[in-house]
Amino acid sequence: MSGKAGGELGVLALASTPVISVAEGASLADAIRLMAEKGYRRLPVVDPDTGELKGIITATDILGFLVAGPKHELMVEKHGEDLAAALSEPVSSIAVRAISIEVGSSVLDALELMVAEHVGGLPVVDASGRLWAIITERDLVKALAGRPTGARVAELMTPDPVSIRPEASLREAVELMVERGFRRLPVVGPDGGLTGIVTSMDIIRLFHAAMREGRLSPELLETRVGDVCTRPVVSVGPGDDVGRAAQLMWEHGIGGLLVVEPRTGRLVGIITERDFFKLLPG
Structure with a gap:
């Protein structure tokens, strides 16, 4: 994908829609179920009434809470090593702030933002913060698949x-x-x-x-x-x-x-x- 083409192409042309998201009050068990059944390792977290983006949760976030890392200490304090009890926690308890991009942005804007912020996906939102789509590394893979790049x-x-x-x-x-x-x-x-x-x-x-x-x-x-x-x-x-x-x-x-x-x-x-x-x- 050339810089020029990426700059002119609107983000919605490459982004994935409809978006699989999870309500901020849903449980971690719900998030695991969605990830496993749909094959997504990140889920935007939204207000179920307005569709407003509230955060994002990834497979690594969940594993870090359940098994290892700073957030695991919070689990142990509240639930000991009871995994079932820990999975009843709402996703909002460990979701992180979502870096997002507005619908009018270009594909190149989105890719450059992902690189700058070291993230693998960006929810695409409107001016009110409502979730429209998501663009991820996987969308870049789709764009490159089977195309000779000249790079090894x-x-x-x-x-x-x-x-x-x-x-x-x-x-x-x-x-x-x-x-x-x-x-x-x-x-x-x-x-x-x-x-x-x-x-x-x-x-x-x-x-x-x-x-x-x-x-x-x-x-x-x-x-x-x-x-x-x-x-x-x-x-x-x-x-x-x-x-x-x-x-x-x-x-x-x-x-x-x-x-x-x-x-x-x-x-x-x-x-x-x-x-x-x-x-x-x-």
């Missing part, structure tokens, strides 16, 4: 990504994600072999299944990463065009790809939706 995966990827062992617990995985700000971790065995990938959404879906089946307990967090990680891994080569990487992400509905050396099968990097921002001019 190796130019945008993060080399030598942080990984986790298959025998590690989900608690350890979440602690690492929250501490380092990651949404996904390659799962690598003691011999260095790639066995899978675990993401924040994998864990959200596990929580959702446990809620449905009545087996939500702290013991769930002791589950081995190797037992729940996604496999086989969708991967890309370091020499592939970035448009190919975007195509694979779009086809599989995922936000990141492990980068594997084709001849050796060795993990050499990871490329995510956010890395595509590096293609923007300036």
Whole structure:
């Protein structure tokens, strides 16, 4: 996408609508259910009567509250380690202020704002603050999918990504994600072999299944990463065009790809939706 084209294209041309949102009085259990069933890792939080944007909540916010991080201390103070009780809390208790953009803005305005604010999505609102749409990294993936960019995966990827062992617990995985700000971790065995990938959404879906089946307990967090990680891994080569990487992400509905050396099968990097921002001019 050229700077000129992005500047002239209105944000609503690329943004996703209708928006899946959650009412500010809904519970965290409701938010997990929506994320798991709809496949969204972020949800705008709105006033149910007016549609006014009140905040945003992400899968990482929820995991940080339930498992690790500063907000987890609030959960422990109020609910101990009772996950079911904690999930009755309203989303407004942990939602964060939403960085938003107005409907008359351009796509380039939106992408530049996401880069500046280090966020992966922007609710699109009208002058009254009512939610109209949302533009996310995934929309940029859709725009790039299958289009030759002239850039190679190796130019945008993060080399030598942080990984986790298959025998590690989900608690350890979440602690690492929250501490380092990651949404996904390659799962690598003691011999260095790639066995899978675990993401924040994998864990959200596990929580959702446990809620449905009545087996939500702290013991769930002791589950081995190797037992729940996604496999086989969708991967890309370091020499592939970035448009190919975007195509694979779009086809599989995922936000990141492990980068594997084709001849050796060795993990050499990871490329995510956010890395595509590096293609923007300036």
